[in-house]
Amino acid sequence: MDLAFAKGIKIKAFPILARAVQTELSHEVPFQAALSVGKKRFRRAVDRNRIKRLMREAWRVEKTALAKNWKPDAPQWAVVFIFVGNEIPSFSDCQHLIQRATKRLEMEMAAEK
RNA sequence: AAGCUCGGUUGACUCUGCCGCCUCACUUGUGGGGAGGAAAGUCCGGACAACAUAGGGAGCCACACUUUUUGAAAGGAAAGGCGCGUUCAACGGAACGUGACAGACAGUGCCACAGAGAUUUAAACCGCCGAUGGCCUUCGGGCACAGGCAAGGCUGAAAAGGUGAGGUAAGAGCUCACCAGCGCAAGGGUGACCUUGCGGCUUGGGCAAACCUUGUGGGUUGCAAGACCAUGUAAACUGGCGUUCGAAGGCGUCCCGCUUGAGUCAGAGGGUAGGUCGCGUCAGAUCAAUGGCAGAGCCCUUCGGGGAACAGAAUCCGGCUUACACCGUGUUUUGAA
RNA sequence: GACCUGGUAGCUCAGCUGGUUAGAGCAUCUCACUUUUAAUGAGAGGGUCCUGGGUUCGAGUCCCAGCCGGGUCA
Numbered sequence A: 001m002d003l004a005f006a007k008g009i010k011i012k013a014f015p016i017l018a019r020a021v022q023t024e025l026s027h028e029v030p031f032q033a034a035l036s037v038g039k040k041r042f043r044r045a046v047d048r049n050r051i052k053r054l055m056r057e058a059w060r061v062e063k064t065a066l067a068k069n070w071k072p073d074a075p076q077w078a079v080v081f082i083f084v085g086n087e088i089p090s091f092s093d094c095q096h097l098i099q100r101a102t103k104r105l106e107m108e109m110a111a112e113k
Numbered sequence B: 001a002a003g004c005u006c007g008g009u010u011g012a013c014u015c016u017g018c019c020g021c022c023u024c025a026c027u028u029g030u031g032g033g034g035a036g037g038a039a040a041g042u043c044c045g046g047a048c049a050a051c052a053u054a055g056g057g058a059g060c061c062a063c064a065c066u067u068u069u070u071g072a073a074a075g076g077a078a079a080g081g082c083g084c085g086u087u088c089a090a091c092g093g094a095a096c097g098u099g100a101c102a103g104a105c106a107g108u109g110c111c112a113c114a115g116a117g118a119u120u121u122a123a124a125c126c127g128c129c130g131a132u133g134g135c136c137u138u139c140g141g142g143c144a145c146a147g148g149c150a151a152g153g154c155u156g157a158a159a160a161g162g163u164g165a166g167g168u169a170a171g172a173g174c175u176c177a178c179c180a181g182c183g184c185a186a187g188g189g190u191g192a193c194c195u196u197g198c199g200g201c202u203u204g205g206g207c208a209a210a211c212c213u214u215g216u217g218g219g220u221u222g223c224a225a226g227a228c229c230a231u232g233u234a235a236a237c238u239g240g241c242g243u244u245c246g247a248a249g250g251c252g253u254c255c256c257g258c259u260u261g262a263g264u265c266a267g268a269g270g271g272u273a274g275g276u277c278g279c280g281u282c283a284g285a286u287c288a289a290u291g292g293c294a295g296a297g298c299c300c301u302u303c304g305g306g307g308a309a310c311a312g313a314a315u316c317c318g319g320c321u322u323a324c325a326c327c328g329u330g331u332u333u334u335g336a337a
Numbered sequence C: 001g002a003c004c005u006g007g008u009a010g011c012u013c014a015g016c017u018g019g020u021u022a023g024a025g026c027a028u029c030u031c032a033c034u035u036u037u038a039a040u041g042a043g044a045g046g047g048u049c050c051u052g053g054g055u056u057c058g059a060g061u062c063c064c065a066g067c068c069g070g071g072u073c074a
Helices: A002-007 A045-067 A091-112
Strands: A009-013 A016-022 A031-037 A077-083
Touching (some): A031 A045, A045 A091
Parallel strands (some): A031 A077
Antiparallel strands (some): A009 A016, A016 A077
16 A cells, blocks of 8 residues: 555546556456545545445446456556545446546556557 | 413324335244333443453542442432522521532642731731830820821721620720630431530631542543454564663563563555354344335424424443423413403 | 643743732734835734533632543553
8 A cells, every 4th residue: 555655556537636656466357456545635434434435336346447458467556545535425436436536547567568 | 362380292194005224033924022201412330252371559530428328330219417599487497409518627839909007926008006215295185206006987708706894095805795717525316417515716718610638439541442254465674772781572561570572663665455253132233134016094384385303223231411292180371261 | 451741822831828900921003214025113903711501709720510622550
């Protein structure tokens, strides 16, 4: 995670900010993703959990497109999603945002090759 | 309709299908379980763990009407007593509400400002009187000098019992009656307390959410407790104290006692900062799982839609407090008929 | 998770054992000085003492509950 913040590429899809880096992961998987919602913006744990669950679900749906051509010895990616908005989004909004982010990520991965 | 009071709630969507998460069981696919009444605040009390091991005292902290009851404790419930407030009554009291409600006759302390006087012989500013003594006198009295007085005014949160009568120069518990308060006795009540009688009245009060006293209870620290495994380093350096005349530790503080007994404390510096258990719980995480989509039903709608409010378990229980929705009881206010 | 600590003027802080009118420095405003500004001097304004109850004659201070910050412990 520190590596992702230090060297990762920035992907903006306001109000979602993503950082991604190509690195060796501990398991044979294409991605490891982390989700973050700031405590300063959302004081109540209920709201933070809600946003993280929506982002998690959107990522689950969208990552399949990225992962379908992945082979066990291909490069692995660590991704961190940070929510920086001030209001709780609906699921459809959240899905569109993650979709934009994953498309950018796909381009970056192609460029990396 | 709104507010208040008390009580209740698996306390909010339901069903079907598909995809997905945590965990357990059998085994590769099924099946079981998967947030709250407050999970919150962390305000109390425990379980549990550590402090090698007995103990005593001081200190510290918490609580405080009585009886019964529930509970491991904290806390709760019922009934009663006393105080205060409101209303009704009309001097017998009654109803409702409310109270962190032991002690101010154990001691210490404080009561600013104002005011003449504020706490142990209280106080003479405006006043009242001036009987007694003094001065003057037309012998009727006058003066207000010595002095007497706490009844009235004033100040204040509070002014040394209250009301009435007698008494007096004027006054005063000075005397008496009743009332309040205090002490003693008797009786009633399990008890808090109440009733009656007697006594003297040199008998002021308030503040213990001031120190404190009395009674009761409490060893301290907390799961980041603690146990184990792994990784790594510096058994080095500087200074203090000390090895039987005893350092330092043994429960946060002090004293005594007991006990271990050669290291220990501080500084600067070097290193690690991962895991397992604790935490077994028909949720069980080491950074934390409960979600999404589609359809039908139901409800709300500002016809776009929406499915609430307060709010998310982190060792576990029992309370307290605070936040909030719905339902019901009682009550108050306002509006309409 | 557990345990400490704080909240006072626009900012940083005092305010002792409850008492008379809540102060200090900086900042702001006005005036003076100066050609002007700064500095300096004089003066003025500015406070829900975090909020709500309670104790008391009287609360920034004492007690209870809440809100919002800061810190410590593996």
